[in-house]
Every structure is written in C-alpha cells, then in structure tokens.
Amino acid sequence: MLKLNINGKTVEVQSDPATPLLWVLRCELKMTGTKFGCGVGVCGACTVHIGKEAKTSCQEKLSDIGANRITTIEGLQGTQARALKEAWTHVDVVQCGYCQSAQLMAASALIQRNPTPSLKDIDCAMHGIICRCGTYPRIRQAILEATGQVKRT
Ligand code: FES
Ligand code: FES
Missing domain, CATH: 1.10.150.120 ([2Fe-2S]-binding domain)
Incomplete structure (x- = not known):
C-alpha cells in the first residue's frame, strides 16, 4: 500500500508502485476527469499537477511521486x-x-x-x-x- 496526496487529501492506494499514476487515478480511484489518450506520453490528455508542474500522469510511476502533492481537474481551485x-x-x-x-x-x-x-x-x-x-x-x-x-x- 502507498499513500498519495491527491487534491489535498491523503489517499491510500493498492496498486503496484510501478503503476503509472493515470491508471491509479482512473481505474483504482475512479477519478475519470483525467483522460486516457495515448498512454505513452505523446498526447498530453492525462496532464495533472505534481507539485506545481504540469505532468503527463501516464508517465509518472507511483514510486517516483513520493510525498509530492498531486492536483487533478477535480481539485483545481483558487x-x-x-x-x-x-x-x-x-x-x-x-x-x-x-x-x-x-x-x-x-x-x-x-x-x-x-x-x-x-x-x-x-x-x-x-x-x-x-x-x-x-x-x-x-x-x-x-x-x-x-x-x-x-x-x-
Ligand atoms: S495519455 Fe497521452 S500523454 Fe498520457
Ligand atoms: S479534443 Fe475535442 S475539445 Fe480538444
């Protein structure tokens, strides 16, 4: 089990640490606002914020995210x-x-x-x-x- 900080909340996930964030968001957490396009980092449809940067979530393994704050479209506010x-x-x-x-x-x-x-x-x-x-x-x-x-x- 891994803990992620998503949209200001700590969330426990069961996926393997090598799983890309996009799959965890959409399949495990049912947060489908982040879209699946190509799955290989070329279309940008899966973009979220990790920390303050826009990143393609299909290219971000859970194990590389650590304690960085993740913001998805569901949590975009301010x-x-x-x-x-x-x-x-x-x-x-x-x-x-x-x-x-x-x-x-x-x-x-x-x-x-x-x-x-x-x-x-x-x-x-x-x-x-x-x-x-x-x-x-x-x-x-x-x-x-x-x-x-x-x-x-
Ligand atoms: S789904 Fe196309 S860049 Fe991630
Ligand atoms: S792909 Fe239809 S609005 Fe951008």
Missing part, C-alpha cells in the same frame, strides 16, 4: 483557476471536451508561474496537449482573458 474556468466559458473554448481537463491543468500551471504569459509563453506551455477539435486559438484567447491581458468583449 482565484486563478476560477478566472481560467470563467474565461473558458466566456470564450466558448470547449468542443468535444476530451482534451480540456488537460488544457486547463496546463494553463493553470502556466499562470501560477507566469501570471502574464505572452503568446509565445502560452504556445510553449500548451504545445504538448493535442486538441483534435483544434481549439488552440480559443485556448490562447481564454488564457489572455483570464490573465487580464485582453478585455472581454
């Missing part, structure tokens, strides 16, 4: 996260929605470390998360709105 969610709604970012929890997790990690990211910063932080619906321009717009760099129209 002023910046609220601003992002409001901007996402205002800009109407979401299409099928499959990639969007990962997009929000990556955007949140970005603005926590850089409260006024440039377009280049945004593209750099978000480029690993594939959106098959092509919502990239709206994601950029929503991040600029959430960080007060463009006014809502």
Whole structure:
C-alpha cells in the first residue's frame, strides 16, 4: 500500500508502485476527469499537477511521486483557476471536451508561474496537449482573458 496526496487529501492506494499514476487515478480511484489518450506520453490528455508542474500522469510511476502533492481537474481551485474556468466559458473554448481537463491543468500551471504569459509563453506551455477539435486559438484567447491581458468583449 502507498499513500498519495491527491487534491489535498491523503489517499491510500493498492496498486503496484510501478503503476503509472493515470491508471491509479482512473481505474483504482475512479477519478475519470483525467483522460486516457495515448498512454505513452505523446498526447498530453492525462496532464495533472505534481507539485506545481504540469505532468503527463501516464508517465509518472507511483514510486517516483513520493510525498509530492498531486492536483487533478477535480481539485483545481483558487482565484486563478476560477478566472481560467470563467474565461473558458466566456470564450466558448470547449468542443468535444476530451482534451480540456488537460488544457486547463496546463494553463493553470502556466499562470501560477507566469501570471502574464505572452503568446509565445502560452504556445510553449500548451504545445504538448493535442486538441483534435483544434481549439488552440480559443485556448490562447481564454488564457489572455483570464490573465487580464485582453478585455472581454
Ligand atoms: S495519455 Fe498520457 S500523454 Fe497521452
Ligand atoms: S475539445 Fe475535442 S479534443 Fe480538444
């Protein structure tokens, strides 16, 4: 048994220490807000925060996480996260929605470390998360709105 810190709570899990976090979240803990895409670290759909960093949870073994705080889309909160969610709604970012929890997790990690990211910063932080619906321009717009760099129209 291992103990993880997920969304501010200590959670005991039974999975083997070599299991990637994504499988533990979705299969053992039934936290399905974090999505399974490729399973091999190339689509970004499984992005969560480990500590303050956005990480692909399919590439993070339980044994490597230790006491680091894990935040998933279910636990994403605070002023910046609220601003992002409001901007996402205002800009109407979401299409099928499959990639969007990962997009929000990556955007949140970005603005926590850089409260006024440039377009280049945004593209750099978000480029690993594939959106098959092509919502990239709206994601950029929503991040600029959430960080007060463009006014809502
Ligand atoms: S499911 Fe983790 S990167 Fe694709
Ligand atoms: S909104 Fe459909 S994959 Fe991104």
